[in-house]
Amino acid sequence: MRIVVDLTRCQGYAQCVFLAPEVFQLHGEEGLLYSSAVPDDQLERVRQAAAACPVQAILLGEE
Numbered sequence: 001m002r003i004v005v006d007l008t009r010c011q012g013y014a015q016c017v018f019l020a021p022e023v024f025q026l027h028g029e030e031g032l033l034y035s036s037a038v039p040d041d042q043l044e045r046v047r048q049a050a051a052a053c054p055v056q057a058i059l060l061g062e063e
């Protein structure tokens with residue numbers, strides 16, 4: 001699975017960081033950083049993060 005975060009939508013709510021910290025990180029001035037290729041063992045966490053984002057900024061796509 002691949003992910004794209006629409007950074008124009010992201011407001012830094014950090015639900016994704018809380019739910020999948022191995023994929024999403026918030027870095028001060030740089031804002032949200034993430035790995036676009038999701039390891040298999042993180043799929044469920046990333047799905048939960050996408051569902052939890054209050055502004056639906058996380059978009060999921062199949063490889």
Ligand code: F3S
Nearest residue numbers: 010011014015016053
């Ligand atoms: Fe941004 Fe949504 Fe995560 S607003 S920090 S992508 S929960």
